[in-house]
Amino acid sequence: xxxxxxxxxxxxxxxxxxxxxxxxxxxxxxxxxxxxxxxxxxxxxxxxxxxxxxxxxxxxxxxxxxxxxxxxxxxxxxxxxxxxxxxxxxxxxxxxxxxxxxxxxxxxxxxxxxxxxxxxxxxxxxxxxxxxxxxxxxxxxxxxxxxxxxxxxxxxxxxxxxxxxxxxxxxxxxxxxxxxxxxxxxxxxxxxxxxxxxxxxxxxxxxxxxxxxxxxxxxxxxxxxxxxxxxxxxxxxxxxxxxxxxxxxxxxxxxxxxxxxxxxxxxxxxxxxxxxxxxxxxxxxxxxxxxxxxxxxxxxxxxxxxxxxxxxxxxxxxxxxxxxxxxxxxxxxxxxxxxxxxxxxxxxxxxxxxxxxxxxxxxxxxxxxxxxxxxxxxxxxxxxxxxxxxxxxxxxxxxxxxxxxxxxxxxx
Amino acid sequence: xxxxxxxxxxxxxxxxxxxxxxxxxxxxxxxxxxxxxxxxxxxxxxxxxxxxxxxxxxxxxxxxxxxxxxxxxxxxxxxxxxxxxxxxxxxxxxxxxxxxxxxxxxxxxxxxxxxxxxxxxxxxxxxxxxxxxxxxxxxxxxxxxxxxxxxxxxxxxxxxxxxxxxxxxxxxxxxxxxxxxxxxxxxxxxxxxxxxxxxxxxxxxxxxxxxxxxxxxxxxxxxxxxxxxxxxxxxxxxxxxxxxxxxxxxxxxxxxxxxxxxxxxxxxxxxxxxxxxxxxxxxxxxxxxxxxxxxxxxxxxxxxxxxxxxxxxxxxxxxxxxxxxxxxxxxxxxxxxxxxxxxxxxxxxxxxxxxxxxxxxxxxxxxxxxxxxxxxxxxxxxxxxxxxxxxxxxxxxxxxxxxxxxxxxxxxxxxxxxxxxx
Numbered sequence: 092x093x094x095x096x097x098x099x100x101x102x103x104x105x106x107x108x109x110x111x112x113x114x115x116x117x118x119x120x121x122x123x124x125x126x127x128x129x130x131x132x133x134x135x136x137x138x139x140x141x142x143x144x145x146x147x148x149x150x151x152x153x154x155x156x157x158x159x160x161x162x163x164x165x166x167x168x169x170x171x172x173x174x175x176x177x178x179x180x181x182x183x184x185x186x187x188x189x190x191x192x193x194x195x196x197x198x199x200x201x202x203x204x205x206x207x208x209x210x211x212x213x214x215x216x217x218x219x220x221x222x223x224x225x226x227x228x229x230x231x232x233x234x235x236x237x238x239x240x241x242x243x244x245x246x247x248x249x250x251x252x253x254x255x256x257x258x259x260x261x262x263x264x265x266x267x268x269x270x271x272x273x274x275x276x277x278x279x280x281x282x283x284x285x286x287x288x289x290x291x292x293x294x295x296x297x298x299x300x301x302x303x304x305x306x307x308x309x310x311x312x313x314x315x316x317x318x319x320x321x322x323x324x325x326x327x328x329x330x331x332x333x334x335x336x337x338x339x340x341x342x343x344x345x346x347x348x349x350x351x352x353x354x355x356x357x358x359x360x361x362x363x364x365x366x367x368x369x370x371x372x373x374x375x376x377x378x379x380x381x382x383x384x385x386x387x388x389x390x391x392x393x394x395x396x397x398x399x400x401x402x403x404x405x406x407x408x409x410x411x412x413x414x415x416x417x418x419x420x421x422x423x424x425x426x427x428x429x430x431x432x433x434x435x436x437x438x439x440x441x442x443x444x445x446x447x448x449x450x451x452x453x454x455x456x457x458x459x460x461x462x463x464x465x466x467x468x469x470x471x472x473x474x475x476x477x478x479x480x481x482x483x484x485x486x487x488x489x490x491x492x493x494x495x496x497x498x499x500x501x502x503x
Numbered sequence: 504x505x506x507x508x509x510x511x512x513x514x515x516x517x518x519x520x521x522x523x524x525x526x527x528x529x530x531x532x533x534x535x536x537x538x539x540x541x542x543x544x545x546x547x548x549x550x551x552x553x554x555x556x557x558x559x560x561x562x563x564x565x566x567x568x569x570x571x572x573x574x575x576x577x578x579x580x581x582x583x584x585x586x587x588x589x590x591x592x593x594x595x596x597x598x599x600x601x602x603x604x605x606x607x608x609x610x611x612x613x614x615x616x617x618x619x620x621x622x623x624x625x626x627x628x629x630x631x632x633x634x635x636x637x638x639x640x641x642x643x644x645x646x647x648x649x650x651x652x653x654x655x656x657x658x659x660x661x662x663x664x665x666x667x668x669x670x671x672x673x674x675x676x677x678x679x680x681x682x683x684x685x686x687x688x689x690x691x692x693x694x695x696x697x698x699x700x701x702x703x704x705x706x707x708x709x710x711x712x713x714x715x716x717x718x719x720x721x722x723x724x725x726x727x728x729x730x731x732x733x734x735x736x737x738x739x740x741x742x743x744x745x746x747x748x749x750x751x752x753x754x755x756x757x758x759x760x761x762x763x764x765x766x767x768x769x770x771x772x773x774x775x776x777x778x779x780x781x782x783x784x785x786x787x788x789x790x791x792x793x794x795x796x797x798x799x800x801x802x803x804x805x806x807x808x809x810x811x812x813x814x815x816x817x818x819x820x821x822x823x824x825x826x827x828x829x830x831x832x833x834x835x836x837x838x839x840x841x842x843x844x845x846x847x848x849x850x851x852x853x854x855x856x857x858x859x860x861x862x863x864x865x866x867x868x869x870x871x872x873x874x875x876x877x878x879x880x881x882x883x884x885x886x887x888x889x890x891x892x893x894x895x896x897x898x899x900x901x902x903x904x905x906x907x908x909x910x911x912x913x914x915x916x917x918x919x920x921x922x923x924x925x
Contacts, residue, residue: 435588
């Protein structure tokens with residue numbers, strides 16, 4: 092059986108693990124409270140830019156060394172940035188534990204070299220351009236900006252071309268020293284891990300992290316004006332698009348909220364890829380290419396997304412369908428069979444997911460970082476099974492009664 | 504370097520692959536993985552794109568969709584409800600040669616799940632009143648691709664690589680989709696859904712004897728039709744540009760190579776691994792990391808039964824597109840000139856780690872078994888593959904790439920300006 096272990100080092104760094112000696116692999120990840128919501132206007136896109144720069148060398152390793160050594164350990168390693176956290180992770184064979192701990196931990200003290208910074212700036216600008224070409228052409232970012240305002244949770248993770256072009260390496264160093272302090276960091280491990288060995292190693296290697304201090308003080312944002320490169324129109328012009336992309340955004344549960352399990356099941360019943368109400372009315376009939384919805388949880392807030400993609404001429408009628416289906420569920424709730432089906436599907440999904448330590452890593456590390464809480468598989472399953480029709484009806488009334496804000500990306 | 508693929512618990516003897524051919528012609532492969540809680544299967548039939556007539560592009564996908572709209576004693580909706588209640592995570596789709604249905608689930612659902620899929624492929628209702636809905640679904644997909652520049656260039660370069668019959672996409676065209684009628688669907692189903700050349704692979708917490716007995720019950724008496732297994736590709740080299748007002752120029756390229764079953768396959772594959780697998784690979788390091796030319800650049804191998812190709816992609820802003828293309832192609836060309844042992848070693852660790860970790864997933868094992876059997880005509884035990892990888896030398900890789908330099912490029916770009924090619 093998987094076993095949960097945790098400790099907090101004297102410098103404030105937290106370590107959590109779900110160990111299972113039967114696993115073929117182990118996963119390790121640094122979870123850092125550094126996301127776009129922690130940025131001010133002149134720092135927009137910095138958490139993500141910094142994530143790239145963390146691969147660009149340390150006192151002991153050049154950028155090439157970092158990439159080469161990650162590859163030498165096989166497995167999978169990467170990083171990502173969200174509104175609330177930046178995560179660096181690797182999944183390797185258990186025999187490589189010491190080497191991956193050394194490497195990932197060393198990466199967490201980057202040199203942030205000026206020359207590398209300039210080269211990487213171009214890669215970030217390419218990444219921004221890449222998403223501009225991909226449906227829904229920045230529509231999700233726009234929805235977040237309108238719903239939450241373009242600051243805080245609503246700030247776009249990649250930043251804007253304007254903010255990235257204006258960024259300096261010194262500003263990045265300061266941001267790093269502010270955010271990458273031990274009290275903002277969780278190291279999580281799952282699978283075939285030697286926990287005691289891990290704790291000893293980390294303690295030895297991370298003592299100096301407490302010395303990080305920032306020198307720059309950035310004035311608060313002027314909330315009367317918009318950040319550079321941001322506009323808040325609900326229309327995203329996409330002259331060449333064949334399809335119309337409509338994103339609805341409203342309130343949703345946070346990851347601390349007890350209604351989150353009901354909200355997730357409600358979203359499954361309404362908008363899952365196969366067998367949901369949207370599916371039968373809109374996808375199975377060929378009326379739309381995509382018709383789905385999901386709650387997006389943040390640690391202290393949440394959003395409810397509805398996403399519809401179809402031929403522009405059918406947009407209005409499809410929006411009415413979506414609205415009717417939602418009204419129906421708000422008024423009448425869901426049937427016992429529907430709920431049972433969603434519960435069975437969700438719990439089976441949890442069980443299958445949990446077979447790989449790499450999948451467990453993100454929920455364990457992220458949860459500990461934001462909530463200092465561990466939820467084992469059985470508890471997750473119990474949480475899902477504990478949702479009844481009433482809870483779903485309440486979630487529907489709470490989150491779906493109010494009309495969402497619609498953002499539209501289409502040719503006309 | 505030597506990596507053991509032995510399971511952590513002492514269960515290696517229990518994980519041997521059983522291969523059985525049913526009287527109907529279907530082959531059943533089972534690999535027990537008793538340390539898991541799940542089971543998974545892949546059911547693969549010879550109903551792929553290559554069996555469509557030229558003016559009925561999209562028919563294979565449409566039949567794949569239609570067989571799932573009610574089968575046996577289940578309506579379309581019942582089928583989905585039963586599958587969800589069994590906890591099945593399912594997928595289906597067509598490739599050039601095959602149509603496949605796969606599913607992973609908690610192990611206790613396996614027997615019921617297989618029974619359902621026997622209904623789907625053997626007793627589908629093919630309801631004629633749902634053909635228009637299925638057609639509309641396909642049209643939606645086709646339009647979606649038009650809005651995805653990466654998919655557009657990759658789809659086109661594939662067609663240039665293998666020719667229309669083997670290279671065209673699964674979605675068809677507006678014209679061909681409009682032309683498909685109930686007879687087309689019934690005829691395709693009758694002639695191309697059968698046990699001949701069919702493969703059922705099962706991995707996970709299952710008892711092989713039980714699986715084979717059940718497969719015999721469900722598929723032992725299915726019809727077996729003749730089928731053409733491996734037509735020749737008809738591709739041609741060349742350069743095409745699609746004008747678009749996009750933020751990036753999207754570059755797709757391809758050149759002919761060898762398929763998975765070829766004796767030299769892994770010598771070739773290791774070279775592509777050195778070029779493109781991982782963050783220290785040449786394309787990532789030299790095109791992105793050192794020059795900052797793009798966010799995405801990659802190359803990968805693809806196999807049909809009797810032909811293979813290398814496909815690649817890079818996306819970059821128009822001002823840097825020419826340099827990106829030039830640097831990428833010259834890296835590929837120069838591959839054998841300065842190969843280093845450490846590059847090959849890194850690639851080996853990556854592959855071997857992947858093989859070991861595959862034992863954590865029944866779905867991934869079932870799907871590997873199916874593609875191995877399809878390509879090789881037999882199961883490839885993990886240990887055997889591991890030995891092939893381990894025995895590769897740098898001289899093998901260099902020798903292969905020196906003797907077979909990439910040529911006859913197919914290149915497609917999408918963006919505001921055409922590039923200089925060749």
